[in-house]
Amino acid sequence: MAYRLIGTNFTPPDAVAKVTGRAKYAEDFRAEGMLFCKLLTSPMPHAQVNKIDASEALKMEGVAAILTADEVPQFPPPQDPILSNEPLFVGAPTLAVAAVDELTAADAIERIKIDMEPLPFTVDPLDSLYPAGPDARTNGNVANVKLNLQTVKWDAGDFAKAGDTQLPLGKPAESWEYGDLEAGFRDAKVVIEESFVTAGYSHHSMEPRTAMAYWQNGKCFLHGSSQSQTFVIPQLARYIGIEPKDLILIAEFCGGGFGSKGTAYPIMSIPAHLSKKTGRPVMMRITQSEEYALGSARPGFQGYVKMGFRADGRMTACDIYVVHENGPNLGFWDFRNAGEAMSIVYQPLAMRWRGISVLTNTPPRGPQRGPGQNQTAAAIEPLIDKAARELGLDRVAIRHINAPDAHGKIGEERDPVTSAYLREALDKGAQLFAWDARKGRSGQRKGSKLTGIGVGQAFHTAGAAGFDGLVRITPDGELHVHTGMGNLGTYSYAATARIAAETLGYDWKNVVVEQGDTRRGLPWNLGQFGSNSSFTMARTNYVGAMDAKAKLLEIAVRELGGKAEDYDLADEKIVSKMDKAKSMTFGQAAQRAIQLGAAFSGAEVPENLNPITKSAVAMLAGSGLIGVAKDTLPKKGVVPSFAVTFAEIELDAETGEVAVVDTVGVTDCGTVIHPQNLAGQVKGGNTDGNRHGAVRAPCL
Amino acid sequence: MSQGDRACGEQRCESHVSDAATPEGIEAIARSPTSRRTFIKGVIASGTAVSSAGYLFRSSGSRAAQAQGLGAVERLMTLNVNGRDRRVDVLPPETLAHTIRYKLGLIGTKLGCDHGECGACTVLVNDVAVYSCTTLTHRVRGRQITTIEGLEGANGELHKVQQAFVEELGPQCGFCTPGQVMSAVALLKANPKPTLDEARLAMSGNLCRCGAYDHYVKGVMRAAQEV
Numbered sequence: 052m053a054y055r056l057i058g059t060n061f062t063p064p065d066a067v068a069k070v071t072g073r074a075k076y077a078e079d080f081r082a083e084g085m086l087f088c089k090l091l092t093s094p095m096p097h098a099q100v101n102k103i104d105a106s107e108a109l110k111m112e113g114v115a116a117i118l119t120a121d122e123v124p125q126f127p128p129p130q131d132p133i134l135s136n137e138p139l140f141v142g143a144p145t146l147a148v149a150a151v152d153e154l155t156a157a158d159a160i161e162r163i164k165i166d167m168e169p170l171p172f173t174v175d176p177l178d179s180l181y182p183a184g185p186d187a188r189t190n191g192n193v194a195n196v197k198l199n200l201q202t203v204k205w206d207a208g209d210f211a212k213a214g215d216t217q218l219p220l221g222k223p224a225e226s227w228e229y230g231d232l233e234a235g236f237r238d239a240k241v242v243i244e245e246s247f248v249t250a251g252y253s254h255h256s257m258e259p260r261t262a263m264a265y266w267q268n269g270k271c272f273l274h275g276s277s278q279s280q281t282f283v284i285p286q287l288a289r290y291i292g293i294e295p296k297d298l299i300l301i302a303e304f305c306g307g308g309f310g311s312k313g314t315a316y317p318i319m320s321i322p323a324h325l326s327k328k329t330g331r332p333v334m335m336r337i338t339q340s341e342e343y344a345l346g347s348a349r350p351g352f353q354g355y356v357k358m359g360f361r362a363d364g365r366m367t368a369c370d371i372y373v374v375h376e377n378g379p380n381l382g383f384w385d386f387r388n389a390g391e392a393m394s395i396v397y398q399p400l401a402m403r404w405r406g407i408s409v410l411t412n413t414p415p416r417g418p419q420r421g422p423g424q425n426q427t428a429a430a431i432e433p434l435i436d437k438a439a440r441e442l443g444l445d446r447v448a449i450r451h452i453n454a455p456d457a458h459g460k461i462g463e464e465r466d467p468v469t470s471a472y473l474r475e476a477l478d479k480g481a482q483l484f485a486w487d488a489r490k491g492r493s494g495q496r497k498g499s500k501l502t503g504i505g506v507g508q509a510f511h512t513a514g515a516a517g518f519d520g521l522v523r524i525t526p527d528g529e530l531h532v533h534t535g536m537g538n539l540g541t542y543s544y545a546a547t548a549r550i551a552a553e554t555l556g557y558d559w560k561n562v563v564v565e566q567g568d569t570r571r572g573l574p575w576n577l578g579q580f581g582s583n584s585s586f587t588m589a590r591t592n593y594v595g596a597m598d599a600k601a602k603l604l605e606i607a608v609r610e611l612g613g614k615a616e617d618y619d620l621a622d623e624k625i626v627s628k629m630d631k632a633k634s635m636t637f638g639q640a641a642q643r644a645i646q647l648g649a650a651f652s653g654a655e656v657p658e659n660l661n662p663i664t665k666s667a668v669a670m671l672a673g674s675g676l677i678g679v680a681k682d683t684l685p686k687k688g689v690v691p692s693f694a695v696t697f698a699e700i701e702l703d704a705e706t707g708e709v710a711v712v713d714t715v716g717v718t719d720c721g722t723v724i725h726p727q728n729l730a731g732q733v734k735g736g737n738t739d740g741n742r743h744g745a746v747r748a749p750c751l
Numbered sequence: 752m753s754q755g756d757r758a759c760g761e762q763r764c765e766s767h768v769s770d771a772a773t774p775e776g777i778e779a780i781a782r783s784p785t786s787r788r789t790f791i792k793g794v795i796a797s798g799t800a801v802s803s804a805g806y807l808f809r810s811s812g813s814r815a816a817q818a819q820g821l822g823a824v825e826r827l828m829t830l831n832v833n834g835r836d837r838r839v840d841v842l843p844p845e846t847l848a849h850t851i852r853y854k855l856g857l858i859g860t861k862l863g864c865d866h867g868e869c870g871a872c873t874v875l876v877n878d879v880a881v882y883s884c885t886t887l888t889h890r891v892r893g894r895q896i897t898t899i900e901g902l903e904g905a906n907g908e909l910h911k912v913q914q915a916f917v918e919e920l921g922p923q924c925g926f927c928t929p930g931q932v933m934s935a936v937a938l939l940k941a942n943p944k945p946t947l948d949e950a951r952l953a954m955s956g957n958l959c960r961c962g963a964y965d966h967y968v969k970g971v972m973r974a975a976q977e978v
Contacts, residue, residue: 062917069925070913070932072859072899079858257863257871257926257960306861306926307960339864540924540961727920731966735923738962 056549056559060727063545064564065304065538074304077274078261082332085263086115086149088325089156090318090335091163092344093138093145096412097172097187097379100136100145100165108159113151115329117163120145123324124292129194131380131415133290133317133324137170139187139379140412142344144318149325149333176353176374176409180205180221187379187410193224195375195382195408203407218246218355220372223405227390227463230401235368239359241441247430249743251351251376254419258306259342260316264323265332272299275319278308279578280566281535281663286315291323296666303567305539309739310418311347312539313580318345347417350385351376352426358399360438364449369399375408378416382408385416388423393431395461395468395691396510397453404463418580420739421511428509429743436505446490446506447481454508455691461512467688472719473508476695480506480717484697492699499705502712506697509740513586514690516682519664520595521574522551523653524603525675526645528623528638530557532595533565533667535573536588541732543579546725547588551678554596555603555637556620572670574679575661585724586690590682599678602651606640606676609647637676644676653677693719696737711741828892832857833901841888848872848883851898859899859929863958870957873930873937874898880937880956899929902936912936915974916967923961931957935971944975 068074105117120134134144145165150156171185178184179192182204186192191200205221213219236242256276263274271291277283280302288295305312322333337345352373359368371393375386390404421428439449454473461468481487486506493504521533532548548564551557565571574595577587604615607625611618611633618625625640627633635643644651653672656665659681668679698714716733723729825840832855839854848865851857851874860883863871867885874883875897902910909917912935922928931954938945938953945953950971959967 062920065925066917066920066922067909067913069922069928070909070916071903072857072929074925074928075858076861076926078862255960257869257924257958258861304926305924306863307924309960339866339869540922542920542923731920731923731963734965735962738964 054553056553057722057724058726060725061545061549061559063542063728065545068304076258076261076304076306077263077276077302078258078334078336080263080274080301082263082265085332085334086151086325086329087153087156088147088149088322088333088335089153089160090144090321090341091146091148091160091165092341093141093143093167095138095167095169095172096141096174097170098138098167099170100138100167102164102166103146104164107164108148108162111150111155111159111162113155114159115149115151115331116325117159118147118149118321118325118328122328123320124290128188128190129200129380129382129410131317133320137189138167140344140414142341142414144321144345147321147325147335149329153336172412174411174413176376176407176411177210177219179409179411180219180374180407181210182207187412192410193408194410195377195386196384198224198408203409216246218353218372218374220355220405223372224407225387226403226405228401228403229463229465230368230399232368232370232401232403235399235401236357236359238361239367240362241360241438242357243360243434243438243441244357245355245434247352247354247356249352249354249426249430251348251413251416252742253343253348253414254309254311254346254417255343256307256309256311256346259337259339260312260318260346261334261336262319262322263332263334264326266326270297270299271323271327272301273319273323274301276305276308276312277302277319277537278305278310278312278539278580279314279537281573281575282537282578283315284569284663287319290315290317290320295663299569301568303538305537308539309420310422310580313418313578316347344414346414347419348378348414349419349422349426350378350382350416352386352389352430354389354430356431356434358397358434358438360442360449362442364439364442364444364452366397366399366453367401369393369397369402371403372405373407375406376411376413376416377408378413379410380415382416383418383422384408385418385423385426389427391462391512392424392427392510395455395459395471396428396473396508396693397435398455398459399453420736421509424511425509425740425743428507432507447477447486450506450508451477459691461689461691469514469686469688469690470721471691471693473693473695476693476717476719477506477508480695480697480715483717484713484715486697489699496704499703501702501704503700503702504698505700506695507740507744509694509696511582511692512689513581513583513692514686515577515581515583515587516590516684516686518576518587518591519574519660519679519681520551520591520593520598521572521664521667522555522592522595522599522678523671523675524599524637524641524644524678526638526642528561528636528641530555530562530637531565531675532562532592533572533574533671534588534592535566535576535663535667536584537579538567539579541579541584542725542728543584543588546728547585547592549724550589551592551596554593555600557623561623570670572667574664574667582692586721589724590684594680594682594684595678597678598680599676602644602676602678603637603640606643606647606651607635610635610643641676645673648673651676653679657681659683690721691719692721694733694736696740709745826889828889830855830888830892830896831894832896833898834895843887843889845888846884847874847881847886847888847891847896850888851883851896857898857900861926861929863926863930868958869927869930870934871927871930873933873957875933875937878937878940880934882956897933897936899932902932910936911977912939912970912974915977916970919966919970919973921963921967921970923959923963927957927959931959931967935967935974938971939975945971947972950975
């Protein structure tokens with residue numbers, strides 16, 4: 052099918068605001084009478100706050116209020132607290148002070164007497180698993196999402212058996228397997244068995260997570276730095292202690308998140324609490340060093356893998372174990388994603404995955420760009436090279452024979468995938484890079500400089516569905532695409548809005564993308580994370596536009612007679628197929644929709660919509676023709692995306708400095724909506740990937 | 752390798768460190784073939800600017816401010832910003848980023864690290880790109896300061912660099928973009944027809960966590976064709 056908008060470049064509506072400095076991020080807002088807040092953060096990795104004496108601070112001129120952990124909503128451990136009397140990492144917020152300016156708030160913090168008792172701490176999961184080793188929390192050392200907080204210790208024998216060079220393999224918290232692992236290793240010509248380490252590191256967005264809040268007429272207005280818009284509302288409202296309907300989130304721009312601002316995070320609520328307490332707006336600026344501690348970080352892995360290969364390179368068996376450094380709180384399931392990534396990228400004939408998520412007194416962990424999949428790529432891909440070397444195979448060939456096609460399977464349940472073109476990506480990359488001609492130069496030395504020629508693969512899933520699409524055609528004929536996905540900076544909020552425009556045959560210049568502020572009437576949409584935006588929001592905006600289309604046709608039938616199938620949509624008009632003169636503009640139809648009311652104008656909505664969408668439609672009802680629907684389109688299997696990178700690097704053997712001389716990236720990403728932006732995303736991902744390459748440390 | 756070498760990265764930077772204590776020295780270094788990243792490290796090493804004091808700020812004229820020490824006496828000065836003289840009260844340890852963002856309301860200049868590392872706060876001082884978070888406002892008295900707000904034409908037309916960055920889709924999250932734009936403008940003022948390597952070097956003081964470097968450099972080269 053030929054598209055007009057899908058697959059063509061365009062300038063996203065917010066690009067000019069970014070190059071002119073007019074884009075307003077959370078810290079760029081001011082409010083009359085605004086107070087400033089500073090956090091008292093823990094100097095200890097694990098401590099108990101026994102007593103807080105704030106009397107001197109409260110006596111200071113200009114100090115408006117102090118907020119302690121006892122005054123904010125509590126959440127069951129190991130959920131991330133807003134403020135805590137048991138700080139679990141250096142930099143954990145324990146209380147906040149609001150004052151007329153930041154210096155006064157900072158001075159006040161200096162005058163607070165706080166009695167903190169240091170508690171045992173750990174930054175290494177293995178230390179915590181060791182018998183009688185320290186626990187990151189007083190109530191446990193193992194937890195994750197859907198993994199209850201508990202205490203797990205391995206036997207000293209597990210450690211002794213492993214020695215100094217192998218990961219100890221104690222009892223896992225979770226495991227799964229398929230196929231005959233023993234037979235797989237028995238049939239293998241080469242078995243690679245290695246332990247590996249990948250580092251945990253901060254997301255380090257350019258914009259720290261500053262927030263500003265005030266209250267008006269019982270509603271909380273919050274300016275925050277968020278990747279996502281409506282998806283964060285329910286949890287953010289819980290952090291503030293209000294109903295979602297009472298929260299107005301203004302987050303039109305986000306200075307980077309990389310996963311760390313995808314879902315609601317607790318400290319965004321602090322200015323809201325202080326504002327409620329003081330009756331004045333409160334700005335909480337976060338410094339980059341505070342961000343480093345309380346922002347979020349990718350969990351590091353300590354892992355073990357054993358892989359068997361046939362003579363032709365096919366992976367017969369894979370046994371992988373990941374000890375996951377989870378930070379002190381709920382964390383994220385990178386360790387599980389490692390198993391999924393192994394299973395789909397290499398399609399082992401038999402496989403076992405084991406994992407344990409151990410709590411550490413490090414900055415809290417959260418999902419970061421390819422959470423788990425990227426650690427796995429960084430750790431495993433060099434071992435695939437090792438297997439190729441031992442088998443005398445080409446490094447692309449060994450990847451090719453294991454790569455999934457459309458019949459590929461993923462995970463414990465051997466779930467199907469919707470498509471997979473990893474082999475084609477390898478072929479295309481090899482051709483663009485001239486792999487065959489160049490690979491022989493790998494390892495050549497000139498002075499202190501060594502040339503390296505390499506190939507690597509990565510994977511991530513998409514596939515979230517079930518969200519609400521909302522579009523509105525106003526009497527002036529404009530199409531308003533209401534998107535609650537957020538604006539992380541990938542421009543997918545705009546690219547996926549073009550799906551609605553494409554569906555209705557709109558000229559892009561007559562389309563307005565409504566986003567970034569609850570008051571614009573934003574539907575319940577997936578947050579902008581997990582490589583899902585394009586996939587999920589394309590579907591979502593499609594169903595919203597299709598509902599609008601059906602209503603346009605219905606109005607034409609009512610006004611002009613005949614049946615819906617007698618009409619086409621063309622040039623923003625509903626036109627009779629038989630008699631081109633018989634038509635009405637979308638603007639006229641929108642005007643008629645307002646008069647008709649009911650579902651046409653948004654006065655009535657489908658029952659299956661999320662409450663957030665219902666209140667968004669209520670906000671917009673009567674202003675035009677409303678197209679709104681929940682995405683119930685079918686979805687068959689996991690939606691994978693694959694990336695292949697070929698690179699030539701130059702390593703200075705004396706200094707360790709690595710220069711990337713040349714790189715080719717090929718991505719299996721489905722239908723391209725915005726080619727120029729896709730190129731930017733692929734290159735940005737490549738830049739990020741260089742870091743993974745740099746910080747992986749094999750235990751040899 | 753001495754600590755000084757490591758801090759400077761390049762041997763030639765060493766001799767410049769002491770010069771950085773004067774505005775003339777800053778400009779001389781910035782115009783030298785040293786990368787701005789190296790330059791700013793030199794400035795930090797010399798103690799010209801202390802950024803941490805600037806991050807925290809007091810509301811102008813507060814009694815608390817006067818009661819406290821910190822050399823906190825504001826002095827009224829005239830700053831020429833975007834072609835206009837602006838009268839503003841400035842504390843001795845106040846950074847230019849602080850003054851332009853919080854006192855002059857020019858919020859297009861962003862604070863990323865506030866430590867002279869990321870370049871989000873880059874502005875022009877006499878057409879030279881500097882990190883405003885590590886430049887003391889009192890040091891730039893009498894100089895022409897240009898911020899991102901000062902680039903557009905009288906009728907709102909975009910500067911060539913801004914236009915090129917839009918066309919090449921330089922920004923992703925956009926937080927580093929004002930700084931990237933200012934560095935590119937400074938480069939093209941000094942060197943209207945840079946080579947690709949010269950453009951890369953000139954932009955090397957501006958970090959982009961999204962990794963959009965290639966698009967920014969392409970934008971610089973596109974703008975160079977237009978200038």
